[in-house]
Amino acid sequence: MTAVTDALRRQEIELPSWAFGNSGTRFKVFSQPGVPRSPEEKIDDAAVVHRLTGVAPSVALHIPWDKVDDYAALSAYAKEQGVRLGAINTNVFQDEDYKLGSVTNPDPRIRRKATDHLLEAVDIMDQTGSRDLKLWFSDGTNYPGQDDIWDRQDRLAAALRETYDRLGEHQRILLEYKLFEPAFYTTDVPDWGTSYAHCLELGPKATVCIDTGHHAPGTNIEFIVAFLLRAGRLGAFDFNSRFYADDDLMVGSADPFQLFRIMNEIVRGDALDPANGIAFMLDQCHNIEAKIPAIIRSVMNVQEATAKALLVDRAALREAQQGGDVLAANAVLMDAYNTDVRPLLAELRIEQGLDPDPIAAYRHSGYAEKITAERADGQQAGWGA
Ligand code: AOS
Ligand code: ZN
Ligand code: ZN
Numbered sequence: 042m043t044a045v046t047d048a049l050r051r052q053e054i055e056l057p058s059w060a061f062g063n064s065g066t067r068f069k070v071f072s073q074p075g076v077p078r079s080p081e082e083k084i085d086d087a088a089v090v091h092r093l094t095g096v097a098p099s100v101a102l103h104i105p106w107d108k109v110d111d112y113a114a115l116s117a118y119a120k121e122q123g124v125r126l127g128a129i130n131t132n133v134f135q136d137e138d139y140k141l142g143s144v145t146n147p148d149p150r151i152r153r154k155a156t157d158h159l160l161e162a163v164d165i166m167d168q169t170g171s172r173d174l175k176l177w178f179s180d181g182t183n184y185p186g187q188d189d190i191w192d193r194q195d196r197l198a199a200a201l202r203e204t205y206d207r208l209g210e211h212q213r214i215l216l217e218y219k220l221f222e223p224a225f226y227t228t229d230v231p232d233w234g235t236s237y238a239h240c241l242e243l244g245p246k247a248t249v250c251i252d253t254g255h256h257a258p259g260t261n262i263e264f265i266v267a268f269l270l271r272a273g274r275l276g277a278f279d280f281n282s283r284f285y286a287d288d289d290l291m292v293g294s295a296d297p298f299q300l301f302r303i304m305n306e307i308v309r310g311d312a313l314d315p316a317n318g319i320a321f322m323l324d325q326c327h328n329i330e331a332k333i334p335a336i337i338r339s340v341m342n343v344q345e346a347t348a349k350a351l352l353v354d355r356a357a358l359r360e361a362q363q364g365g366d367v368l369a370a371n372a373v374l375m376d377a378y379n380t381d382v383r384p385l386l387a388e389l390r391i392e393q394g395l396d397p398d399p400i401a402a403y404r405h406s407g408y409a410e411k412i413t414a415e416r417a418d419g420q421q422a423g424w425g426a
Contacts, residue, residue: 045351046389048308052347053315054280054340055099055127055322056090058083058107061333062422064326071328075412078420080107081118082412086333088122089408093399094340095390099127101175101322104162106132106422112168126169128215128277128320131162134179134223142180144200145193145229152196159204166212173277173320174208175250176201177217181224181231193229198239205243215250215276215320216240220257222287232256233265240274248276252324253292253303254283263302270310278303279324280343289326291335293342300342301378304350313347326422333409337399341386348382 061083063072077083080102087100100119109115116126133143133155141147143155162174178197182188205214218236221228230236233249240247249269253262269275282288282295293300304313312319321343327335354373361370387397396402403409 045348046385046392048313048351049096049344049348049386049389050393051314052096052344053099053321054094054097054343055101055320056087056097056336056340057101057103057130057322057324058087059103059422060323060325060327060336061086062106062420064422065328073332075409075414075416076332076420078416078418080109080115082416083107084115084119084122084124086412088119088124089333089403089406090336090340091124093337093395093402093406094344095393095395096344097124097340099125101128101130102126102165102169102171103130104132104158104165112165116169126171128173128175128322129162129166129169129171130175130177131159133158134177139179141188142193142229143178145178145180145188145196147188147192152200156200156203159200160207163204163207163209163212167209172211173213173215174204175215175217175277176204177219177250177252178230179223181221181228182226183224184226187226190227193227197229198242201239201243201247205247208246212246213276214240214243214247216247217250217252217255217279219252219255219287233269237269237272237274245273248274250277250279251275252279252281252287253299254279254281254287254289254324262299263306266303266306267310270306270312275312275319277320277322279322280339281323281325289324291325291327291330291339291342292323293339293346297342297346298378300346301349304343304346305353305374305377308347308350308353309355313351331409334400334403337403341399344386345382348385349377349380352380352382353377 061077063070063076065071084100091097119126138151144152146152216236218230218232220231236249280292282290282292284295307313323339358373390397
């Protein structure tokens, strides 16, 4: 059991700055009281989540949503609050110029502008000390014949190469894929295979980011996890839940069993420890629920799935698998999944000097009332207007 609790103690989950801002759908962005007005206030909120859960020590930034004059100062500010700055997310999807694409745009001027933004993000990483550059491209086409699929791949490869060559020794590219949206006919990085192929071409510092909401219904995500881990090219997760498309709901809310199956492959691949380089990030928006407790809930959902994955009796599983005992092998996994790990996690929190119930602790902390009183006109997360 100490191996399980030790692993849980070392677990790290990265929070997205944008999850703390107002968000919505194309139909309506709802405002909530007390949402952050600046990158510093997003960091303040993330630090509260870390203080209550003990496992969320870093915050991902999104540029330009989190643009500041002095990133080294922002990094120092984060440190003072007890957290650090994590992945730098780029934004080449919110500009009139990008209507026909960013790095894959047929116009070389627009491709230059988009690639320059990616390079600027690496400059920011130099100042924040961030390891990861997260790239998600909204690029694609809406109609057959609209643009040449082959040429767009060449343009993408050229921009990635230039960005890759700008990386420092300890910096990485996380290349995220997404089946569709906003493009509805072709997407230039639609799936893990496309991302993986570009990463292979680029070199060892390019890895795939799996956003759990970016697949066709029914896709076996844990297979992708196993494949990429085995190939040494899994870099990160953007965790969230989906029922229909890219819903960005709380991770583990739609399908906790899927989250368990994903974490089971992580444990199988010995990839949970932060030293092994996989970034476990959330990429969510909380449109109708209170944001900070929803993020705490999400962190706890990941912890619960992880604890269950750690409880899988690996020796018994291996024995059943090698003996061809299908039912016994399945039973080993289901026994772990059906274990109530909440008492174990509550115990662990008490050992760490935390409240065993982080959501109740948040409600009693008075923080929600404090930010509601202090912050007028909180910011929109950045999209969805
Ligand atoms: C978009 O669908 C992706 O999930 C990206 O990770 C994006 O940068 C993030 O969701 C913020 O909009
Ligand atoms: Zn994402
Ligand atoms: Zn997404």
